[in-house]
Amino acid sequence: MEILLIRHAIAEERTLFAHTGQPDAQRPLTEKGRSRMRSAINGLRRVMPQIDTLASSPLLRAVESAQLLAEGYGLETPLQLPLLAPGGDFDAIAAWLAGHDEASRVCLVGHEPDLSELIGWLTAGSGESFIHLKKSAVCLLRCDLLPEQGTCEIEWLLAPKQLRQLG
Structure with missing residues (x-):
């Protein structure tokens, strides 16, 4: 399974x-956030041409970001997943992914x-944050196994500027 984690736009x-x-x-x-997200999506499509399932936090900024992704990929309306709201339960997210x-x-x-x-939880088995995602970063x-604590590997991490350059 491949899991794309995207921080909402500005x-x-x-x-x-x-x-x-x-x-x-x-x-x-913001309009700037929408514009930059659209550009980032163009770059993202070069490295990830297909998304099978799209879900977002129910907070408006994440919903709007996911809607832009859906438009860019020609997908249906994204699923709003309350587990992705701030403070979500990692075990529950892993169970949903499974x-x-x-x-x-x-x-x-x-x-x-x-x-x-x-x-951090999915890769290193610790809920500590050892990276920081800028807005619109991916x-x-x-x-290769069920997505659980410590079972995943980071394939890549792209900042929004890098995604826009790819587009």
């Missing part, structure tokens, strides 16, 4: 958005530091 500034009185979960992407075909390419769109910690993990 969203409205947290402190400025707080003044709207809306919950942080409703914080949307329900997919071993040959599938699953893409998860979420948040920091959760995604970096999930990468990490590809390969799991």
Whole structure:
């Protein structure tokens, strides 16, 4: 199984958005974030031409990022997976992943530091974050066994600027 972990694109500034009185979960992407994500998707398609399953955190910025991915890949509406919201349970995420075909390419769109910690948990067996995903960055993990704690390997990690250069 190949697992793409993607951090959401650039969203409205947290402190400025707080003044709207809306919950942080409703914080949307900026136009700059949308534009850069579209460019990053063009580069991503060069190194990952197909995605079989696309899921995102239910927070708006992740949902909007996943919608851009769906458009770029010609996929149906992405699944909103509450497990990908900040503070999600890694065992539950692994169990959800295990329900997919071993040959599938699953893409998860979420948040920091959760995604970096999930990468650490899936690869090194520790929930510590030893990498940092910039907004719109992508990490590809390969799991030859069931995706569980310490069973995956990092294939590559691309920053948004690198993805845009590939596009």
